[in-house]
Amino acid sequence: MIDFHCHLDLYPNPLQVARDCAKWGIYVLSVTTTPSAWTGTVGLAEGASRIRTALGLHPQLAHQRKSELGLFEQLLPQARYVGEIGLDGSPECRAYWEDQITVFGYILSACVDAGGRVLSIHSRRAASAVLDKLEAQPAAGTPVLHWFSGTIREMQRAIKLGCWFSIGPAMLASEKGRALTAKMPPDRIVTETDGPFAQIDGNSAFPWDCARVVPILTSLWDKPPGAVEEQLRINLRRLTRS
Numbered sequence: 001m002i003d004f005h006c007h008l009d010l011y012p013n014p015l016q017v018a019r020d021c022a023k024w025g026i027y028v029l030s031v032t033t034t035p036s037a038w039t040g041t042v043g044l045a046e047g048a049s050r051i052r053t054a055l056g057l058h059p060q061l062a063h064q065r066k067s068e069l070g071l072f073e074q075l076l077p078q079a080r081y082v083g084e085i086g087l088d089g090s091p092e093c094r095a096y097w098e099d100q101i102t103v104f105g106y107i108l109s110a111c112v113d114a115g116g117r118v119l120s121i122h123s124r125r126a127a128s129a130v131l132d133k134l135e136a137q138p139a140a141g142t143p144v145l146h147w148f149s150g151t152i153r154e155m156q157r158a159i160k161l162g163c164w165f166s167i168g169p170a171m172l173a174s175e176k177g178r179a180l181t182a183k184m185p186p187d188r189i190v191t192e193t194d195g196p197f198a199q200i201d202g203n204s205a206f207p208w209d210c211a212r213v214v215p216i217l218t219s220l221w222d223k224p225p226g227a228v229e230e231q232l233r234i235n236l237r238r239l240t241r242s
């Protein structure tokens with residue numbers, strides 16, 4: 001199982017969740033929302049070889065945490081993965097859009113200077129603006145658009161730009177999410193939960209809930225579950241070696 005976008009540090013009992021992931025052999029990309037959360041979150045992965053930590057600065061915190069960009073740059077050499085980063089164009093986040101643009105642009109430039117990273121990217125109501133930024137900084141690395149919710153046209157543009165997608169049970173609960181997923185290249189998809197933010201039937205999603213994606217892909221791809229799981233494993237291997 002693969003959870004390529006999960007906020008391990010934000011569960012009420014993060015160490016227990018990390019231990020359960022290690023016990024079940026789940027591959028986890030443990031994303032952070034602030035650079036100051038990096039050190040503590042890396043600690044959760046100690047002894048768990050399948051948990052990787054990503055250095056992030058969430059767009060919804062851009063205005064409050066832009067002062068941590070120096071720390072971001074200082075920590076970046078230690079981080080193979082970057083996220084959660086991106087832009088959020090929701091009405092409540094529009095007030096600090098300029099800060100979001102500054103922070104996202106700064107991070108992409110730092111990633112270019114560092115030789116590129118795998119990037120877990122938030123693009124809610126901002127897919128075109130995110131793609132503009134990625135197009136301007138192609139050397140920033142391999143973008144993985146998490147919980148993509150843009151239009152089909154935006155998705156086609158993302159595919160042309162080389163983007164990957166991480167999809168989860170919450171996204172696939174909607175007709176739109178399933179329709180987008182059906183048109184994504186199967187060899188550029190990994191699974192995610194976005195737990196504990198994302199919910200399933202009113203409860204926080206956990207990394208093992210990624211298993212719920214397999215039956216949906218089985219039907220969308222018209223392939224047996226074993227073939228779906230194998231495709232996802234191959235994708236993870238290719239992505240993490242990029």
Ligand code: MN
Pocket residue numbers: 005007084194197
């Ligand atoms: Mn998230």
